[in-house]
Amino acid sequence: MTSSLVTREAPAFSMDAYDAATGKYTTVSSEDYAGHWTAICFYPGDFTFV
Amino acid sequence: MNAASHTFDALGVKLLVVSCDTKFSHKRFVETEPLMKDFKLMMGADNKHKVAKAFGVYSKADGVAIRGRFLINPEGIVVAQEVLTPPVGRNVNEFLRQIEAFQHVAATGEVCPANWRPGKKTLPVNTDVEPMTGNVGSYITLEEILS
Numbered sequence: 001m002t003s004s005l006v007t008r009e010a011p012a013f014s015m016d017a018y019d020a021a022t023g024k025y026t027t028v029s030s031e032d033y034a035g036h037w038t039a040i041c042f043y044p045g046d047f048t049f050v
Numbered sequence: 051m052n053a054a055s056h057t058f059d060a061l062g063v064k065l066l067v068v069s070c071d072t073k074f075s076h077k078r079f080v081e082t083e084p085l086m087k088d089f090k091l092m093m094g095a096d097n098k099h100k101v102a103k104a105f106g107v108y109s110k111a112d113g114v115a116i117r118g119r120f121l122i123n124p125e126g127i128v129v130a131q132e133v134l135t136p137p138v139g140r141n142v143n144e145f146l147r148q149i150e151a152f153q154h155v156a157a158t159g160e161v162c163p164a165n166w167r168p169g170k171k172t173l174p175v176n177t178d179v180e181p182m183t184g185n186v187g188s189y190i191t192l193e194e195i196l197s
Contacts, residue, residue, distance in 0.1 A: 003106070005120065005128040011104035015068075016095040018076035020086075025073050028066060028094050030126075037063040037153065038122040039145070041051060042107045042115035044136050046071045046079035 010038075052089045054142045061149055063121075068094035068101060070114050107133060121149060123156065164195050 014029035073095040080086045102108035107118035118133040151162040160172035
């Protein structure tokens with residue numbers, strides 16, 4: 001596991017996604033966020049609430 | 051995050067939430083959980099664990115992503131990250147404070163001291179043109195920092 005990404009380039013990614021705004025399945029990739037302030041939040045799993 | 055999404059919008063910050071569940075699970079979660087009634091965010095389905103691993107937040111023991119959040123600037127650089135073990139949730143207000151501070155720094159070149167929030171005193175940039183001399187205490191008092 002890497003220790004910290006701070007000051008480093010964010011990893012490129014691409015994955016399946018669910019867009020809760022439209023209710024549609026889609027895909028997301030790091031390219032969708034290029035040039036924007038972006039917040040990425042990981043969480044352990046659906047049906048968990050903390 | 052979702053409840054504050056209008057604030058993220060106002061700050062021009064795009065939001066992406068990610069777990070190691072499938073997109074089908076995400077859909078079912080949003081549609082069946084009453085607390086998710088107004089949830090409108092993009093949900094990444096990292097069921098191959100590749101993205102969580104790339105960000106260093108994959109827990110092999112549990113097969114899930116631990117609670118990590120990353121702020122990435124428009125140049126693609128990670129400027130802030132916070133990672134918590136699963137039992138404790140995050141505080142969105144502190145994240146918003148950090149976003150406002152990082153955006154202020156990016157826009158002005160000023161430096162935001164501890165506890166900074168919009169409207170509070172910043173520190174000058176320490177450059178050859180405008181060198182910062184003396185101690186930090188010459189620029190800001192402890193009372194101003196703690197206020």
